[in-house]
Amino acid sequence: MDLVRDPRELCQLLQLDFDDFRAAHMDLSPEGLAAAQQSFELRVPRSFVGRMRKGDLNDPLLLQVLPQGRELLAQAGFTGDPLDENASHPAPGLIQKYHGRVLVLVSSACAIHCRYCFRRHFPYAEHRQSRDDWQAALQAIAQDPNIGEVIYSGGDPLSASDKQLAWFTEQVSQIPHVHTLRIHTRLPIVIPERIDEQSLAWLRQDRLKVVMVLHSNHAAEIDAEVAAAIGKLRGAGLVLLNQSVLLRGINDKVDSLAELSYALFKQGVMPYYLHLLDKVAGAQHFDVPEAEAIALHNELKGRLPGYLVPKLAREVPGATAKVVLG
Ligand code: SF4
Structure with a gap:
């Protein structure tokens, strides 16, 4: 499978500045983002990337796959096995x-x-x-x-x-x-x-x-x-x-x-x-x-x-x- 696994490469392919993306989506820090990536790595087929709009920080396909630091924020009621x-x-x-x-x-x-x-x-x-x-x-x-x-x-x-x-x-x-x-x-x-x-x-x-x-x-x-x-x-x-x-x-x-x-x-x-x-x-x-x-x-x-x-x-x-x- 031809996959993109590196968040920076994904941003590059979409002509996006990685730090702009983090700023736009309330990331915690580069470390937070790395930890989010480590807990559930980025994995996206290139053909799916090809359907994302270039230069759009809010592309709805991109937002479904790019790790964000805020994934690490704990919130009551959200668990590891929500369906038991x-x-x-x-x-x-x-x-x-x-x-x-x-x-x-x-x-x-x-x-x-x-x-x-x-x-x-x-x-x-x-x-x-x-x-x-x-x-x-x-x-x-x-x-x-x-x-x-x-x-x-x-x-x-x-x-x-x-x-x-x-x-x-x-x-x-x-x-x-x-x-x-x-x-x-x-x-x-x-x-x-x-x-x-x-x-x-x-x-x-x-x-x-x-x-x-x-x-x-x-x-x-x-x-x-x-x-x-x-x-x-x-x-x-x-x-x-x-x-x-x-x-x-x-x-x-x-x-x-x-x-x-x-x-x-x-x-x-x-x-x-x-x-x-x-x-x-x-x-x-x-x-x-x-x-x-x-x-x-x-x-x-x-x-x-x-x-x-x-x-x-x-x-x-x-x-x-x-x-x-x-
Ligand atoms: S939602 Fe479906 S396709 Fe997406 S990661 Fe989960 S099991 Fe895989």
Whole structure:
């Protein structure tokens, strides 16, 4: 993967002065910034950088990925494991939060590090999958006839190799009570060339219904290459949905959300969820309070046809489903 990992290089590529950026976004100090980078390193594909506006300190794509010193400020209510995921593992690499569905952490890696990620502190090392772990995960799924849907998550599941994904999917497809495979991924958005003949070969399924939930937060993320990748997924018969996170300074305006819904729809992707930020430590500056989010969502409902309005939702640890708001 062709990634940018150095904050100074990223600023250079965007013709930005690094110190101006720090000053504009209330950084603590160069040391603070370095510590933020160390706790969750910058990782952004060059093709995604290519969609950022040059010379813009407030570019909505840039702000999603560039470490900031203020990530280190502690804030009450923001924790390392906001969804209490460490408590719900039927087998290594499996997370069962809701009835009938199970999440498989098929990869601990991501092509991009989103600063607001609720798994930014997740102990992936403890959930790294060996072939034996994958067998144990498959056995746990096979033994629970209530599981009808298997959800590939991560990290980004498409960071795993096609060889691994094809093998695992083949095993899942042989479990009679599993009827749906869902894949949560940001990779077709950030590295659209990831969708190629090798990936399409296992994504095309006869028996399993395959749903791909993309993750895009802003219309500027969807360029011609992304549109082409989405077209291939559509052609392979996948159901395509999108989920976004409502982020202060990125997409917290009705115009921006409406533009995103239209951009997705144009490519045949239905807006599905608009999530309130999970209160993960280091992401507090992205938070939009619930009352403001509901008002914004109501405004969006007045602007768009109902089928283009994503559900506003919050995840609550221990709840039996997402809590839909508004
Ligand atoms: S792509 Fe998803 S899992 Fe990866 S860092 Fe971004 S939000 Fe987190």
